Structure formats: C-alpha cells, structure tokens
Amino acid sequence: MSANTPETRSNRKLLIGGLLVVLISINGILIYMNYQKKEKTEEQAEIIRVKNTELEDQIKVYEALKADFERQSQELQAMGLENDSLDNQIAAITADLDELRGFRKRSYSLADQRRFRDRASAFEQQLKQKDEEIVKLKADNEVLFTENTSLKTTQTQLADSLTTVKSTNQDLSEKVKLASRLEAQNLNVNIINQRGKEKDDSDNEFRARRVEKIRVEFKLAKNDVAAKEPKTVYMRMIEPDGAALYNLATGSGSFQIDGEDMYYTAKRDFVFDNTQQLLSFTYNKNAAYKKGQHIIELYADDYLIGKTTFVLK
Structure with a gap:
C-alpha cells in the first residue's frame, strides 16, 4: 500500500503549516524584543543627555556665582575693607565647582541635582544681600568723603582768603590757575x-x-x-x-x-x-x-x- 495517501499528504501539510506558524511567531517575538530594547536604549540615552545638560547648566551657574563673589571682594578691597565671609563663600563655591566637574566622569543623580540647586539658591540670596550692603557702604563713604573734602576746602579757603581777594582780576586768576x-x-x-x-x-x-x-x-x-x-x-x-x-x-x-x-x-x-x-x-x-x-x-x-x-x- 503506498505511503503517499491523501491522509498522509494532509498530515504533512498540517505539520508544515504548524512549523510556519511557529517560525512566524518566533520572528515576531524577536522583532518585538529588539524594538523594546531599542526603545529602552534610546530612553537611557535621552536620560543621560538631559542629566549632562543639567550638569553643564549647573556648572555655568556656579561659575557665574564665583565671578560675582570675586567682584564683591574687589569692590570691598577698593574701599579698603576686607570680608572673611566672602573669602569663605568663594572657597565653598570653588569646592562645589570641583565636585560638579567631577560628575562629568561619574553618575550625576537626581539627589545631587537637588542638592546643588538648593546650595546655588542659598548662594544667590547671600550674593543679593551683600550687594545691598556694598551699595550702602559706597553711599556712606561718598558722604564721608564729601564732608571731608568740604571741610578741607573750607580750611584752605580760610587760610588763603588774602590770596583769593587779590586774585579777583580774571587775568591774574588765570595765571594763578596755570601756576598751580x-x-x-x-x-x-x-x-x-x-x-x-x-x-x-x-x-x-x-x-x-x-x-x-x-x-x-x-x-x-x-x-x-x-x-x-x-x-x-x-x-x-x-x-x-x-x-x-x-x-x-x-x-x-x-x-x-x-x-x-x-x-x-x-x-x-x-x-x-x-x-x-x-x-x-x-x-x-x-x-x-x-x-x-x-x-x-x-x-x-x-x-x-x-x-x-x-x-x-
């Protein structure tokens, strides 16, 4: 009796069809898994990019803060004043900058981001208060300088009153101005x-x-x-x-x-x-x-x- 009966052929077709279904299912699963892996990789890359952007922005904030505190220190020095608290703040900001730059080589977590943002806000508040203090100091110094100048001018005018009277002539005044x-x-x-x-x-x-x-x-x-x-x-x-x-x-x-x-x-x-x-x-x-x-x-x-x-x- 021949093995190639209608029943045998039908079973063979069913087997081949089943194998095709299995292969198609496996291929579909592989495609889905690769898609999921790609999406996860892209998501991780985006997270890293956002963190790097946040890190560089925070570094710029701290660099600007350091420059402003150094400006304040120079302004106080120009008035003949020293301020140890400013030196301490500049040192603290420099230390934070070094730590932030170190995150370029290691993980910069959300906790780190919050910590440095909070510290930057505190530094900005201190900077604002010191600017207000410097403005007041400058105004006070200007008043003192004006009063001192006025007093010395008055003393000079009294001491040179005779010269002032004799110099009423315009030509003589010009000669005195040139000679002085x-x-x-x-x-x-x-x-x-x-x-x-x-x-x-x-x-x-x-x-x-x-x-x-x-x-x-x-x-x-x-x-x-x-x-x-x-x-x-x-x-x-x-x-x-x-x-x-x-x-x-x-x-x-x-x-x-x-x-x-x-x-x-x-x-x-x-x-x-x-x-x-x-x-x-x-x-x-x-x-x-x-x-x-x-x-x-x-x-x-x-x-x-x-x-x-x-x-x-």
Whole structure:
C-alpha cells in the first residue's frame, strides 16, 4: 500500500503549516524584543543627555556665582575693607565647582541635582544681600568723603582768603590757575612678574610674557601756588592699538577734560601737601598684555601732569 495517501499528504501539510506558524511567531517575538530594547536604549540615552545638560547648566551657574563673589571682594578691597565671609563663600563655591566637574566622569543623580540647586539658591540670596550692603557702604563713604573734602576746602579757603581777594582780576586768576598746576616728575615704569618680583629697565623695554602687573611711580614737583587740598590723579594706560585699558572690575571709569569724557585705567585720591610726594599705581590687567609701545598718561585737576612710554616685546 503506498505511503503517499491523501491522509498522509494532509498530515504533512498540517505539520508544515504548524512549523510556519511557529517560525512566524518566533520572528515576531524577536522583532518585538529588539524594538523594546531599542526603545529602552534610546530612553537611557535621552536620560543621560538631559542629566549632562543639567550638569553643564549647573556648572555655568556656579561659575557665574564665583565671578560675582570675586567682584564683591574687589569692590570691598577698593574701599579698603576686607570680608572673611566672602573669602569663605568663594572657597565653598570653588569646592562645589570641583565636585560638579567631577560628575562629568561619574553618575550625576537626581539627589545631587537637588542638592546643588538648593546650595546655588542659598548662594544667590547671600550674593543679593551683600550687594545691598556694598551699595550702602559706597553711599556712606561718598558722604564721608564729601564732608571731608568740604571741610578741607573750607580750611584752605580760610587760610588763603588774602590770596583769593587779590586774585579777583580774571587775568591774574588765570595765571594763578596755570601756576598751580601739578607736575609729575621722575615718571618711572617697572614690571612685576608672576613671582611678584619687580624689575626695571632704563630703556623701559620688557618682555610681555613675563608681565603680571605694571607699576607706575612718580614724584609731585614742589608747587607753592597749588592749594593744599584733596586731589585725584587719573592714570591712562594706552595700548599699542591706541585704546586705553578700561575695566570696571579693576577700578576703571571716566572723567572729563575740556567738557569731554575720557576713560581712565585707574585713579587714586590723595591730599596734596607740597612735600614732593611719591605716588604710584600698581595695575593688574588680569589678561595677557599686548606687544608694542604703551603710553602712560597722568591727569589731575583736568589737565595732563605727566607722560611716558614703555615697550613690551
């Protein structure tokens, strides 16, 4: 009897059909599992990307906070004040920055994110309070300086009352004004390198890469006509491109000469006493100095009192 009966053929077809169904089912399961794995991988990649973005944003926040606290410290130093709490805050922010940057190489958890956001908020509040305190200190100092200047001016006016009466004539007044001009003598430029050592050169030529700070020193000429009173001397350091160095963070600003605004690099207040006072400026650009000839100009009482040059090679 032949094995290839209708019944046998029917069973074979059913077996093949069953195998096809099983193979199709297995293939479908594999496709679904691969899809699920891909979705999970993409989800993990997105989580990592979001965490990295959050980390870099937090680093920028802390860098800005550090810069603001350092600005406050410089402002207080400019007023002759020191504040240990600011130094402590800057140190704490620096430590946090180091820790945040370390997360670039390890996991940055949600708990870490919350912790650093909370600390940043606290630092921002402290920063705001200190800014308000600095504004008040500046206002108080301005009042004291104005009162002191007014008092000294009154004393000078009383002491020189006879000269004031004799100077009512306009021509004589102009001559007195011209004769009372201060003069900066022995104007000298030195450099201070990264190790804090001061160097001078008779030719006023220095190597730019060694310069950390510029020190300008001069002596005020004797002048019996100039009033003994508080004065301000402005220093302009003009770079080779013709622009004066200007940075509010290091004490720069503007003053007027013949009714026009002029930018200065640094200034200092002093009381002229006609003793051939020795004055100086020590300026830190906090950046690389340009090569070429620099010009130093000194102004007081709305006129130029001294000028020199130096070269950075």
